[in-house]
Amino acid sequence: MHLLSLENVSKTYHTRKYLWSPVKKKKAVADVSLKLEMGKCLGLVGESGCGKSTLARLITGLEVPSSGEIKFKNTNIAELQKKGRLDVRKDMQLVFQDCYSSVNPRYTAEKVLLEPLRNFLQLTADEEKERVQELLELVDLHREDKHKFSHQFSGGQLQRLCIARALAVMPKMIVLDEPTSSLDVSIQAQILNLLADLKEQFQLSYLLISHDLEAVYYLADALAVMYRGTIVEIIEDIHIFDQLKHPYTKMILDSVPSYASRKNHFFTQTVDRNSYAEDEMKGCVFAHRCDTSSKKCHEEKPELKAVSLNHSIACHSCIQ
Structure with missing residues (x-):
């Protein structure tokens, strides 16, 4: 069963360099279609600036898509009224990349955990205290830690607190936006x-956004590769990881030291944000960097097509 589905979701920003400059369209997300099953983890991989975090903001309702449809539990998020949006926010939580900036420095750990409980659940004072203790124990923090402020935690401990906050209201899905990149x-x-233990214990669904392939390979059940706002390759079974073949995906893998042993899978190249101009999106988004590109690649945008069971690619040369 699909908990989350995206159909041709796009997000276009209208920008100008100066006040008197002409307005330019920049497509941060372009016709993305994805599905996340109940109790599964979908990994979303790509360079910094490729549109991963923008897609996360669209999914969580922090931004509205320019076109397309995002359905959560078979309900279009954009069409929900206030009550419906609150229900979605309860069932879909977010863990941010920077744990320090996502926690109010004036709050103790207890107050951090009480905030979502009081926003979404109606509990007595005793039930709140009991729930706070349960959450701290779930993420391997001590009960005494509830009196600490954010600056008194290490980075790993604070990220555990952020995970506990996401779990507080018993969500069905958690969006993990680079949850480990700022940690040792x-x-x-x-x-x-x-995260793996919690997923199994509570049958959680994860959308794991990362450029750390090792983390994605370890935690994800399926993988989508994103470049310049476009999904270029999808495998619906992580066990066929070695069959990834899109030129961009290969470039990511080739940049990883010791790929064969799957160690240190880390990729931090950045997409040129100026390359998102609408008039440059006629052909394949990767054509200007691809060694095997042809005239067709520069003129005709490839569609995401299945090349085998559980494996789809948007590439003219791979599909032929």
Whole structure:
């Protein structure tokens, strides 16, 4: 069963360099279609600036898509009234990349956890205290930690607190926006193990946004690769990870030291944001960087097509 589905979702920004400059259209997300099943984790991988975080903001309702449809539990998010939007926010929580800026420095850990409880649930004072203690224990924090402020936690501990906050209202889905990128490598493994345990324990669905392929391979059940706002490759079964073949995906993998042993899968190249101009989106979005591109690639945009079971690619040369 699909918990979340996106159909041809796009987000276009209208910008100008100076007040008197002509308005330019920049498509941060272009015709994205994705599906996330109940209790599964979908990994979304791409360079910094490719549109991953913009897509996360669209999914969570922080921004409105320019076109397309986002359905959560078979309901179009854009058509919901205030009560419906509150229900979606309860069932879909977000863990941010920067745990320090996502927590109010004036709040103790207890107050951080009480905020969503009081916004979405009607609990007695005793039930609130009990729930706070449960949440701290779930993420391997001590009960005494509830009196601490954010600056008194390490980065790993604070990210655990943010995960506990996301779990507070018992959501069905959590959007993980680069949840480990700001942490030490040793702490990253602990957070990934925690997320995997919580997913199994509560049958959670994750949208894992990352450029850390090792994290995605470890946690995800399916993988989508994004470039310049476009999905260029999807595998619906992470076990066929070695069959990834889009030129852009190969470029990511080739940039990873010790790919064969799947260690240190980390990719941090940045897409030129000026390259999102609408008039440059006629052909394949990767044609200008692809070694195998042809005239057709520059003139005709490839559609995302299945090349085998659970594997789709948007590439003229791969489909032929």
